[in-house]
């Protein structure tokens with residue numbers, strides 16, 4: 289049975305290339321979020337002839353949504369002959385900015401040998417195309433399948449997913465009574481299963497002082513020096529503590545298997561004015577702001593992560609004269625980790641063994657992706673990222689996806705559907 293499905297997928301090679309090219313040639317840049325409606329319509333036109341019912345859903349009021357840049361999503365569902373389990377393939381439709389250093393047309397989708405070049409080929413229109421080919425070939429091969437197949441194209445993954453998967457999850461599209469297995473075809477390499485990702489807490493800390501003439505700093509209170517004390521406390525106490533916290537998550541690269549903190553920015557004193565060429569005025573700065581990006585582990589609780597930094601700031605406030613601070617939360621992403629014995633994991637692992645003749649590697653992502661919303665809002669814990677493409681090429685110049693890798697991943701996805709949706 290399987291050989292016949294694999295042959296069908298191999299025969300769809302030209303179709304897979306053309307579909308990937310059509311997707312890449314729509315420059316769905318985010319920010320600001322261009323051509324979302326067009327790509328959703330393209331997916332609808334593609335999927336409707338195979339019997340999918342398609343809904344186009346705009347995340348009205350979500351961050352970034354406007355009449356100029358509406359946040360459109362498409363969700364397509366095809367029922368089998370009898371009720372059963374639903375397998376959902378979720379891909380984000382947005383791509384990041386092009387950047388410098390390209391030698392290929394970023395939206396030309398040029399085919400050169402086994403590679404298709406362009407922004408979004410790897411991350412992740414190649415994965416989206418592979419999942420569509422897998423589903424279409426499976427449906428053609430087994431029109432009598434049981435359960436349902438869903439394919440979604442969602443907005444804004446690159447900027448947090450609030451106008452995409454988070455919105456759909458809030459509407460109930462990822463609730464466990466509707467969907468039982470979710471595969472996100474992000475570019476994790478065709479022989480790896482990504483179980484989840486670390487969490488993140490972004491916050492802005494502000495230290496406050498008092499403005500005075502810079503020739504008499506003793507008449508004021510320097511907010512930048514207070515921030516220096518915060519950074520010293522981070523160096524002395526926080527960073528050493530973070531490196532001791534190791535996770536059982538198989539995060540790749542391995543150096544990210546611990547808690548980390550990045551100081552994203554520090555701004556203090558007079559603003560830099562682009563159109564001003566004179567000298568700075570002598571002032572003691574009365575405000576300094578620092579944005580921190582704290583990545584945390586599935587073993588850590590959000591309240592503890594936040595509380596640890598606040599305790600450090602409160603300690604400074606108790607010990608350091610005139611020290612005062614404010615803190616503002618910017619973003620919270622909870623970690624997500626699907627169990628290695630979850631059904632979608634074991635099924636895809638068997639499918640990888642069938643197609644590639646090897647056991648998969650299990651990984652977790654140092655950054656995050658849309659699994660967080662499926663887990664925390666949708667309450668569905670049977671979700672992985674699996675798809676073609678070399679992770680290190682994502683967001684780089686001359687990004688590409690391999691046609692053979694897409695075909696192999698499509699076979700893994702097709703084999704997964706055989707295992708889950710055939711009686």
Ligand SMILES: [Zn+2]
Nearest residue numbers: 380411412474
């Ligand atoms: Zn991606």
